[in-house]
Amino acid sequence: MHDETQSVPGSVAISTVLQEQENSSTPTLSVVTSDPDLELNPDNDIAEIPVPFNDIPTTNTGTQTIGGLDMGAAYQIGGPTAALAGAADITDTKDGIEELCPVCGDKVSGYHYGLLTCESCKGFFKRTVQNKKVYTCVAERSCHIDKTQRKRCPFCRFQKCLEVGMKLEAVRADRMRGGRNKFGPMYKRDRARKLQIMRQRQLAAQTLRGAAQLSTDGMYANQPGTSPFANIHIKQEIQIPQVSSLTSSPDSSPSPIAVALGQVNSQMQLSGTTAQPALQIVGVPPGNGGGPAQNPTIEQKLWGAANSTTTSPHSLSPKSFQFETVVPGVAQGKVSPLIRDFVQAIDDREWQNSLYTLLQSQTYNQCEVDLFELMCKVLDQNLFSQVDWARNSIFFKDLKVDDQMKLLQHSWSDMLVLDHIHQRMHNNLPDETTLHNGQKFDLLSLGLLGVPTLIDHFNSITAKLQELKFDVSDYICVKFMLLLNPEVRGITNRKHVQEGFEQVQQALLEYCVTCYPQIQDKFNKLQAILQEIHSLAARGEEHLYLKHCNGSAPTQTLLMEMLHAKRK
């Protein structure tokens, strides 16, 4: 079986996505340029320290240069002369810092294109991107890459380069030599973090040695100087393997956590079964700097699953809501079949699974990711889910693609915000989560479309909805009403949209009256809140658009496509 990479797919047109219903091919979401220092959240568990490796006093760097080239700080520490260093802490850190190339396991020669890699993978990555190479895997796209076999399958090698986090955007389009790029500060922070980890390890080791020594003496006491913090150091030490494994994974094995979550495996399998971006990207930054995992996921979800499930989403959604518990009045037959079906079709577990899978896959093997960029990727994925949901929804699915596009272009951001509110209110989505690499990701920012200042508005909306006992049925009806907006300009089949809208509106009105008689005017109040959501979403869109215009937001995404569509 021969698999081939394809040429650059370009941006994802909304119409393409929608039209895929007919041919079920897989559009490729493209990639992302980003500034890794933009809105970085340095708030990780390990305090940043102002001492990069290269500031560590060594007197023997000269012996570590090769051919007159200073080989850099990272391996200076772990290099053959490290043992000669006088300071005990330097010799002790040797094991901690000696890194292997995450692609092939060869010796690391420095930071290249986003992370520590060996010289050969650096060269390979550069050649591939610069020369827009297109490779083929003659096997199953899952060839093992190590030092001895890395030459065998360039396809899988390049795929692995992307998987571990090598950044296409670090290869310069203009081929300019020298200087520094935007990743410089990230490399510096990564060095500092590694150094910090080494020191913690060393202290933990000392503490343990001390404790062992004292216990053999039949006494319990901590070493002077470290005693108050001994437990802390040990605790941090336990966390270290997760963190350090992100930058050195010679065999590319998923971390135990990822395996336990069942997340990385599924991602990797997907990435191995889909023609991937790798080379399509060349020239254009790849859709997901973090590797090929994202696109196949989206594609599979949207165009694989969706095409076969249009008839009965319920049966495929064992995770959908149990009406009896979430929809009051259903047992008494008070709820319209329309709302029943709506609610049953919801699969929030899938929503959250996709979210966490994406977050973990994007940070797997990455020492530090751009959190704004990551947020955009999540929004983008949500957007794909949104389109998928719409295309399989009653009323909407009967429309022509042009009409569908217009409706989606008009409502996507409102629906993203609404979805987030729903996830928080009904599924306990937390406000933040810790990523695979230890960074904290602000989940709430998704609901704010990346605008921190919208938090008050967001909270006020949420509070009002809570007062109204906004439930899952309300949510899904409101979502339909946002989507099926007959006011949208240029709709050809406005009658159908109008009918759909009115049916949902009527169902919601009846639902509010019958199931929530104690809440006065719930229906109209919900309508008013829709306006607020719309205004919040509009500000979010504006912000994202500005970010995009000044080059801070990923390009070639469905998200940006949507942002542009409204401004055409």
Added chain:
DNA sequence: GATCAAGGCCAT
């Protein structure tokens, strides 16, 4: 001036 991550060169 030193650093070091880009790109380039060239023997293999």
Added chain:
DNA sequence: ATGGCCTTGATC
């Protein structure tokens, strides 16, 4: 095509 070594140049 690969990969080890060299040159470059922005940043520290």
